[in-house]
Structure formats: structure tokens, C-alpha cells
Amino acid sequence: MSETAQEARIGVLALQGGFAEHVAMLESAADARKDAKVVVEEVKYPEQLERLDGLVIPGGESTTLSVFLCQNGFGEKLRAFAREGERRRCVWGTCAGLILLSDHLDSQKQGGQVTLGGIDIQVTRNAYGKQINSFEAPLKIKAPALFRQAPPPGSTHQAHDECLGVFIRAPGIVRVNSDLVQTLATLDRGSGEKVVGVRQGHLMATSFHPELTSDCRWHSYFIDMVVTYKSSTSL
Ligand SMILES: NC(=O)CC[C@H](N)C(=O)O
Numbered sequence: 001m002s003e004t005a006q007e008a009r010i011g012v013l014a015l016q017g018g019f020a021e022h023v024a025m026l027e028s029a030a031d032a033r034k035d036a037k038v039v040v041e042e043v044k045y046p047e048q049l050e051r052l053d054g055l056v057i058p059g060g061e062s063t064t065l066s067v068f069l070c071q072n073g074f075g076e077k078l079r080a081f082a083r084e085g086e087r088r089r090c091v092w093g094t095c096a097g098l099i100l101l102s103d104h105l106d107s108q109k110q111g112g113q114v115t116l117g118g119i120d121i122q123v124t125r126n127a128y129g130k131q132i133n134s135f136e137a138p139l140k141i142k143a144p145a146l147f148r149q150a151p152p153p154g155s156t157h158q159a160h161d162e163c164l165g166v167f168i169r170a171p172g173i174v175r176v177n178s179d180l181v182q183t184l185a186t187l188d189r190g191s192g193e194k195v196v197g198v199r200q201g202h203l204m205a206t207s208f209h210p211e212l213t214s215d216c217r218w219h220s221y222f223i224d225m226v227v228t229y230k231s232s233t234s235l
Pocket residue numbers: 058059060061062063094095096097099125126168169170171
């Protein structure tokens with residue numbers, strides 16, 4: 001580690017869902033790099049948000065997650081963490097986390113979700129079917145910084161601009177409403193390209209689960225976001 005290594009503390013919301021896998025992936029992505037010192041912690045209490053530079057909201061069940069977020073003012077603190085004040089922090093939502101970060105949730109498919117919003121996309125829950133319809137498929141990576149990194153050794157997706165997408169009762173991004181939203185990944189199963197990964201400034205969301213693969217490029221990319229954003233807002 002160099003003397004000038006950037007430091008960042010990244011939390012993973014650990015109220016419900018697949019948080020342990022994200023913690024493990026962030027730790028291995030952090031170990032693999034020399035330019036940043038990253039501390040990872042499970043977040044169970046709203047007070048913990050104060051000390052974080054970034055947060056991952058994992059997949060799970062957005063309705064259940066919302067029940068927890070309605071307690072102890074957690075939802076409001078999270079909204080402030082991601083959206084208000086001078087020091088807005090980076091947040092990455094996977095699957096249920098994407099639902100929380102979207103500005104528009106299709107009304108027929110709502111189930112009492114607490115939405116934090118921030119990414120100007122329209123989302124339909126369970127757009128790819130039920131649990132039994134879960135699938136894996138190759139994705140095209142559209143973010144240059146992300147696909148410049150090598151795919152993991154032994155990966156079935158050797159092209160730098162491809163990765164494996166794991167979809168479990170995944171929400172669909174049915175519309176991108178703003179030019180501020182950057183497409184990071186798309187899926188094409190024969191019926192045209194669908195957007196499955198997006199970024200709007202300090203917020204990122206993926207319909208799929210990179211934490212369930214052996215490819216930690218997405219976690220490394222999020223560390224980049226957090227470190228870059230932290231150094232630009234603390235000037
Ligand atoms: N794997 C997931 O996170 C599924 C999300 C779930 N369908 C929901 O609506 O919350």
C-alpha cells in the first residue's frame with residue numbers, strides 16, 4: 001500500500017437479503033488493489049451511516065426491506081445519506097436495492113416499498129419472472145472503466161466487455177428518463193438490448209447480482225466511485 005493510498009469505509013446494508021456475499025466481494029476487490037485502503041462493514045443501525053463513504057443495498061425482498069427501513073428513522077437517514085447535504089455518498093443498489101434507488105416504480109407492481117429515489121429510471125418489479133424463472137446470461141459492459149479490467153481467470157466470459165449476469169426475480173428497467181443516467185450494462189436474450197445496469201452520478205444500480213459470481217470487477221468499480229467521489233467532495 002502506498003503512503004498516499006485513499007481510504008474509504010464502505011457499508012453493506014445488513015437488514016435482510018444477500019449482504020454477506022457483497023461484504024466478501026468488496027473485501028476481495030479491496031485486497032486486490034494497492035491504491036485504496038477500504039474498510040467494509042455490515043450496517044444494521046442508522047447511526048452507522050455517519051461514518052461511511054459509500055453503501056451497498058443488497059438484493060432481497062424490497063417489501064421486507066422497506067418494513068425495516070420504516071423503523072428508527074432508518075429510511076429518512078438513508079435518504080439523507082444518499083441524496084441530501086454537501087457530502088452525498090455513493091450508493092449501489094442490486095436488485096431490490098435498485099428498486100429502492102429508482103425514481104419511478106410501476107404502480108401495479110408496488111408493494112409498499114420505501115423508495116429513496118435518485119436514479120431517473122422507471123422500474124417494474126419481478127419483470128423477468130418468478131424465482132423459478134431465475135437465469136444466468138452474458139451481459140455487455142458499457143462502462144469503459146469497468147471493462148478495461150481483466151475478467152477473472154477461468155471466467156467463461158473472456159471478453160473484457162462481457163460479464164455474467166445472475167437474475168433472480170429481477171426488476172426490469174423499463175425506461176431511462178434522463179440523459180444523466182449512464183448505461184453500464186445491457187442484456188440481450190434475442191428480443192433486443194435491455195438496460196440492466198445504470199449510474200447517475202454517485203448512485204449505481206444493477207438488476208443482476210455480481211456478488212453471486214467470481215468476478216469482482218463491479219465491486220472494484222464501486223470502490224473507484226466511492227474513492228473518487230470522496231476525494232472530489234472533500235476538497
Ligand atoms: N433478488 C432480488 O432482490 C429480488 C427483488 C424482489 N423481486 C423485490 O421486489 O424486492
